[in-house]
Amino acid sequence: MTLADLVGSAGFFLIDFDGPICSVFAGHPAPVVADDLRDVIRRHNGGELPTKLAEPHGDPLRLLVDVGELGDDELTGKVANASRDAEVTAVQSAAPTQGADEVLRAASLTGRKVAVVSNNATTAIGEYLALHGMASYVDGIASRFDGMDPCLLKPHPFLLERALSSAGVPRDRAVFIGDSVTDVEAGRAAGIRTIGYANKPGKQQRLTDAGADIVIHSMRALAAELLSTATRPMR
Secondary structure (H helix, E strand, O other): OOHHHHHHOOOEEEEOOEOOOEEOOOOOOHHHHHHHHHHHHHHHOOOOOOHHHOOOOOOHHHHHHHHHOOOOHHHHHHHHHHHHHHHHHHHHHOEEOOOHHHHHHHHHHOOOEEEEEEEEEHHHHHHHHHHOOOHHHOOEEEEEOOOOOHHHOOOOOHHHHHHHHHHOOOHHHEEEEEOOHHHHHHHHHOOOEEEEEOOOOOHHHHHHHHOOOEEEOOHHHHHHHHHHHHHOOOO
């Protein structure tokens, strides 16, 4: 299968946020956010950090999922709210991905629907799209919402299924673009074809091994392929 095959047969593009559209934590580093979330946990637990959460990694979303697995709903809510607020702050200095705006415009120009499907907070995504003038090119956002169980984040297919249901588009007309193994896993679990976006060294092999139908290295390549369909009907 080629990129032209995928794009030519797709009427609905589901696009991950952090990576394909922007680098969320470019100006507000993820490790700093993760440390702040650990402080929230310590305050809740009287200064203690559960052993499960003590590993010194810098991934706020992984931390949120791990907190959710502890079964403390009050703590999960506190960490989820703090993560949401940190992401809203982070998108103010997020670095746009080259070609992302071109993809959204090209999809609109050629009559495709677009949904942003992300583990990041809906509020933060909406803020970023408005800030960069992209909101009018996006038909929907299926992402982390207040009160959502963290176990439903990708690689669970919940958010992809939510996007499909809202748009009313058959899954065989949809394509999901993501930059992580969990994105590809979520796409496969939902029965949706996937385009892996390899924006860092080593990702092409990981995304291929995970089962991505196609791997690209530039969002501009996707935009160009979309625009090329303006002169031919979708298959």
